[in-house]
Amino acid sequence: MNSVLCGLATNPALLPDLVDRLIMVADEDIAMSLAEREDLTHARAVALVSRVEQSAGRLAERGLLTADDVDPDAQPLAALALLSEGAGRPAWARLLAADPIIERRERLAACPGLPAEAQEILAVDPEVRVVAELALQATADMAARLAAHPHAEVRCAVAGNEAAPPAVLAALVTGEGLPPARHCLVCDREETPFYHDPDCPRLDCDLPPAAACDGSHESTVHQTRVNALCNPATPTAAVVGFADHPSMGLRWPLAVRPDLPAAVYERLAASPEPGVRAALAANPAIGDDLIRALAADADPDVRRGLAVNPRVPLDVLTRLANGTRIGSTLLPRIATASRAEIEELAASPHPVMRMLLAERRDLPPEIRDGLAADLDAKVVKSIAPHPGLSDARLHAMVQRHGVRVMAKVAKNPEASPALLEDLARHGSPVRKALREIARHPNATAAALLVCLLDGQARPVAAGHRALPPQAVVELLTDDDWQVVEAAAANPALPPEVMSMLVP
Template identity: 50%
Template sequence: MRHVWAGLAENPGLPREGVERLLALESPDLSTELAGRTDLTDRQVLALAERDAVAAGSLAASGRLTADRVDPERQPVAALALLRAGLGPVEWAHALCERPELRARLASCPVLPPAVSRRLAAEPDLAVVIELAEATTDPAIAALLAAHPSEYVRQALGFNESAPAAVLADLIGNRPPLDSCEVCERHPVPWVHPPDCPDPDCTLHPGAACDGSHGFARETILQAALGHPAAAAADALTHLAAASPFLRAQLAARTDLPASAYATLAADPQIWVREPLASNPAIGEPLIRQLADDPSEEVRRSVAQHPRVPLDVLDRVCTTVRLGPLPVPRIAAATPAELDALAGSANRELRRLTALRRDLPDPVRDRLADDPDPRVAAAIAPHPGLDERQLRAMRQRHGRTVGAGIAANPDAPTALLAELVHGEHNVATLRALATHPAADGPTLTACLRDPRARRRAAVHPALPLARLRSLLADPDPSTAQGAAANPSLPPADLLRLLPPPRG
């Protein structure tokens, strides 16, 4: 019954008595689901915040848990949630640091008193120090952690968005040098992790190795630091000829390198270096055109995602690769005049990409709605502003190909939605219909034939009550939970489904 009770906890129509009965449950704990409710009393908010850290974070983020009602000594979990959200006094950290079970989460707070940060940095529990390295915004603490003997702490610091340039320079330059690594602490060197490692409890990375220079550990630190936007370009460029393609790929994504470096990377033999380079907004048109002819489909697909790819290059590239269901950045930024030209292109894939925009000028939208190509029509079908006549004409012209698109159109009328389940259709149409606000009871009932559509229809307020009640016993837990969360369930049904009162 947990999934049903979880749905009830999310149901806005659940009477106050029901909230209390769910709150009283010890197993299963429904704190996370209950925390999303908007009708909680102050007492319930505090009870949930102290019971569950995730619920506490949600309540703090929504503003329902406030510092004036929390005592960090009596309610440490709630206090920690406020501190992590930046909504509690930083002085609370002193009291919370006295609780070992909370130190790792405390270390993830971006702002802490220096004395607390220094204490956490000296923790023997590496998980605590790693959390601190990932989150700290204190330059002095970051500099201290850059000299930590663990490669994992240094790597975490390299991913820290607040790491200063000087600290990143030390990480890139291996200052101070690593004295050891996890590999040589476990095995005599030289040692390479065998691909068929016989130890079932081994936690080392498949590529881990050490010859005494700790090169593998150094590479993990560099992968984090080289891609950091605050790392100086001059420091990053010292690894332009790195043996590891993963390090060169980090450089390929940077936007502050000289043109000569990008030219070198464009000639790299590894696809996963050229791929991030191809969409890098810092490269110029000559390299874009060069990479558009790359033998790798992945690289050409990345070219199509470049925000300034020339339209003639995009025209050529999009016929050689499969692109996704979202407009590419260049078309998303196209001017009205460019959109008009794109809608009239002889390239049907270019027209399809244009049709994926949802803010097209009306004349462009209407032109694409009349497009003879079914993939273009399917892409434009969900566009707001299309009237019933246009949607019916598209359906008559293209049949089931445009069914899902019409079902996703916010302006599609109820009668047309109902017709989509009577003719030839696919499951994508049913899944779109199941969430449409204008879908009526018979249409939603037809959607129950598909398991994924049934999950979505279970929460639709227009689903007939008899069908809704039957879904409460559905073998799929997510469907049953959705049905229990449906606001159309009468209060009597909600109370009947609740666990019995305690005592």
Template identity: 55%
Template sequence: MYALLRGLAANPALPSRLLDRLVALADDELAGVLAGRDDLGRARALTLARRVGEAAVPLVHEGWLAAADVDPTEWPEAALALLERGTAPEAWTRTFAGDPDPARRERLAACPGLAADVMERLARDPDPEVVAELASWAPAGTAARLAAHPHLSVRRAVAGNETTPPAVLASLLAGEGLPPARRCRVCAVEGTASAPVLLPGERCGGDHESAVGHLREAVLRHPATPAQVAARFAHDPAPMLRWAVAGRADLPREACVRLAADPLPLVRAALAENPALDDDLVRSLAADPDPEMRRAVARHPRVPLDVLVPLARSTALGGSLLPRIATASADETEALASSGEPAARRLVALRRDLPAPVRERLADDPDAKVAAAVAPHPGLSAARLRAMFVRHGRQVATGVAANPDAPGPLVEELARHEPPVRRALREIARHPAATPRALLACLSDARARPLAARHPALPPTALAALLADEDEDVREAAAANPTLPPAEMAKLLPDP
């Protein structure tokens, strides 16, 4: 029953009188769904918030409640949500800065536009998590001061702050010019009721070794950390620090050469995507025997095409458009599309901004993988899509079904293919041109079934049957279908 109510709460065609009934019986979960409706209105939102206090937060997020509607003492979480949106009175920030609940002070520390006196108070907060939240975005001066905080969680937050000055980052990395840190989250902290929940591998033997490692990793990933300072860690014994250095786009060549010979594939793979690499190093890494390494090279934004095409031939690169292909010039695009190498044609067929002549030539390609890659491209005619399906069958069915220009009759033909193409059915179930017969075929697939249940073209008799489906996701989707008759919607609600 509850799945049906969730579906009704999301149904855009729900009549006003039934919406009022749902508001009157809502709990916190239903209230969250109702908050997302376009037609809820302020009056219903207030009713909902008074009925279900937890609903005030999603109602704020959806814009139904404003500061004038919220009493911070009654709905503190909603008041904080308004502060996070920057639409609450400044006086509220001073109230929450002294709240006894550290979780609320931490949320306040993340709010934009805090006054200087509020930031100063939060910077002195006894809870390091509150200070760390402030340190993660505070202005440069505050961030620089918090770099000397005795707790390493705060220092790590400073290391992630984009305003932190380079000199401060260098000090954090070297541990020079700052007082020694006295605490980390692994340490036993006086006054705590229980030990913190530790992540795998976290430890502190008195030197805060895990926390120091995480701090250094954060500093090394910061783009403002001086490149020469970061490059020194290309030789560090800690693999995670070498991994962090390998991703920096400002590395000097000697550091790149050192990391290209790193014994760990994780480090070499991070380097392989680095735009700092020159062609010689890219070519060297492309010969790596590890397939993950070769895939990483393929994602390099400037990998030479004469390197990329052989990689595509010998390595499974997935179905995502590669950065180098996305930025290929018109001449390069034409050359790839005209190549005698199917792997080259498939690479460029994944673009969705191809000139019409190139797009159509690839759609007529004799290689099924090339045709499948271009099949979802908008602008292909119904005749060309049908010819592609006749030529390659199930190998292109999913791509054709994903094409927004595929007409209803073709979509229906795809749905009736034997044996069924499961992935194609899932695309058909959400296709705007799907016919009733096509959607009925989609009901045979467990993952396509809830998608079809929500489709407005599903026949009414099938929709009614799905309201009693054994799968609650299907029941919910059917109840959310805008073609469900109002009389049927009313039957799904408990008696008033």
């Protein structure tokens, strides 16, 4: 990879004639960078895809290519890119459905809105992975047909398709009403009975760990049930019976479903695995009684799951926060707290609750300023990036709490250039603070030059437009390719240097 040219390809200050020159020499890496340019015209997009066809996907996503720009015979990847965006021509789908390259047919099968004729061809493709890809996003009628496919892998894909009819999904869960599958990926390749060792030493083996078949295709049938239980279109009545299943893999999907009776959630709460109980604890559909019962769970992951439940009562959340390491994050229940609840939380005797409140970025000014003057450093760290804080308050935070809050103060969007310079020149600068300064739009050249001395902040600072041009030029020969690419992408790079770098 040419780091200089990849960086230049994204440089917003690159002159139009240099963009044209770069397109003419682009390889796949450079083309991917060029495809992201905001100033890329339709004509340049056409030239780019003619040079590097792999860039078509991003160009199609951005709407920079049209069907008139692509010859499906000469540019099948570009045709597939447009079909995946719903911008291709129906005739292309019929053409590509017979493409001899399996990967292209597989990509075609994943395209939405395929014409019926193409779907019919793909539905009988000799490669099961092509049919399975079609099954993942097929319409209801096609999904119903593919649910009876002789290969279990295709049925497994249908089970994850939300467009599949509910009755079909129920049949895939129970197996009732469908003819037995005759094949799976395991018995296609191995003599049964066969169990795939998770530590399989064969380098050419791509079977999933623990894949197994004794003639009943058990591992694929299991995954089919998992997919169906995760599928919100699968009827509730078809899934509730798995609440007591010995397999955690089948109970976990139930724990996150929002449509189960309360009695089923209570059965799931008795699961021996903390992962199932933690998933259940985070489910907004569980009732208050179950929430309070799970709050006493001995496993911290379960209590953390409950903390992110948007329906957890504040008194329960307070108990959880005081006894469980949650971290400084904006919890859903805090994010939706009312004005009265905000005032209650701001006055909480528990610093951790004030910290959690301080993660909001829409606090009333008087609440924000009160938290900024808090005596507890973890509260101040959380409030420091809040917009609207004055420079004087930010300075006071650093004076009172020192290195513990510097990185968060540097993250404040309104931190002044002078404050950022002070933080960079601090007697004990914090590495996280230097990274925040390096990406801050108000950072000065003096602050950025300090950031360049830190290995982790250096690649970030190298791309900052406030860096002196000569420093940017010097970074083009850095030993770190990330620094080189960032410098080449820096708008501060002199135009004459850019011209010299482009072949």
